[in-house]
Amino acid sequence: MALRRHATVTHPARRTGIPVSALRCRRKFLRFFPKGFRDEKYYHWERGYKWRAFEHWSQSLDHTTFRMLLREDKFSEIAARAIRIESRTNLLFSFEKMAIRDAVKSLAGARLFAEGLFDFLHGPGEIESKFERWCETVAMLPRRQTRVLTWPLVTVFGFIAQPDRHIFLKPNVTRIAAIEYGFDFQYQSRPSMEIYDSLLEFARVVRHDLRDLQPQDMIDLQSFLWVQGSDEYEE
Numbered sequence: 001m002a003l004r005r006h007a008t009v010t011h012p013a014r015r016t017g018i019p020v021s022a023l024r025c026r027r028k029f030l031r032f033f034p035k036g037f038r039d040e041k042y043y044h045w046e047r048g049y050k051w052r053a054f055e056h057w058s059q060s061l062d063h064t065t066f067r068m069l070l071r072e073d074k075f076s077e078i079a080a081r082a083i084r085i086e087s088r089t090n091l092l093f094s095f096e097k098m099a100i101r102d103a104v105k106s107l108a109g110a111r112l113f114a115e116g117l118f119d120f121l122h123g124p125g126e127i128e129s130k131f132e133r134w135c136e137t138v139a140m141l142p143r144r145q146t147r148v149l150t151w152p153l154v155t156v157f158g159f160i161a162q163p164d165r166h167i168f169l170k171p172n173v174t175r176i177a178a179i180e181y182g183f184d185f186q187y188q189s190r191p192s193m194e195i196y197d198s199l200l201e202f203a204r205v206v207r208h209d210l211r212d213l214q215p216q217d218m219i220d221l222q223s224f225l226w227v228q229g230s231d232e233y234e235e
Helices: 012-016 020-032 040-060 063-071 075-087 094-103 107-122 127-140 151-161 171-181 193-209 218-229
Strands: none
Touching (some): 020 171, 020 193, 040 151, 075 151, 094 151
């Protein structure tokens, strides 16, 4: 199977049409959800709870509220709100949820998390530098038993807060999805902008290939990849 690498040049596949592997993934998605991203079952199974998490974030940790809480040194409150919103989803495994809760129990951990997350979501600069700083911040969070610097923990809060620009990475599922789709996802276990950029390029390719189905945001793209790689959707 020919794999598509992420690059700034035009893929040969772009000129000759969508590859067979990508069409096969599309057909699989539509077998489960015949109306695509507008399918009622799709909303109930995939999109709905992720969109509700975004709505909760917009209500309790929007830019203005987040900044106000920071100025009042309410770091533990910020961490508690972020974790509470994520806890209503099934995006993280239970041990990952425990790891981030443990990491922000101390005031020092909560402050590091709150200030680092605000910089990642709302700070100045390009996404490349902000993502690298966020990875460095997560790496410095206190650790008890389970490590905190993992792809799901690094990407979950950006995905919930800003699904128009950030995507969530479940490594095993995404790697399987990339193989099935025929995209050369440049994966490494340690989070970095280089790998995240490869994931974002994968999302851009999928968005282009599915443009007639009109995916709205990264929630739709991540859900599509989940269908391809998760054993929940075995045929």
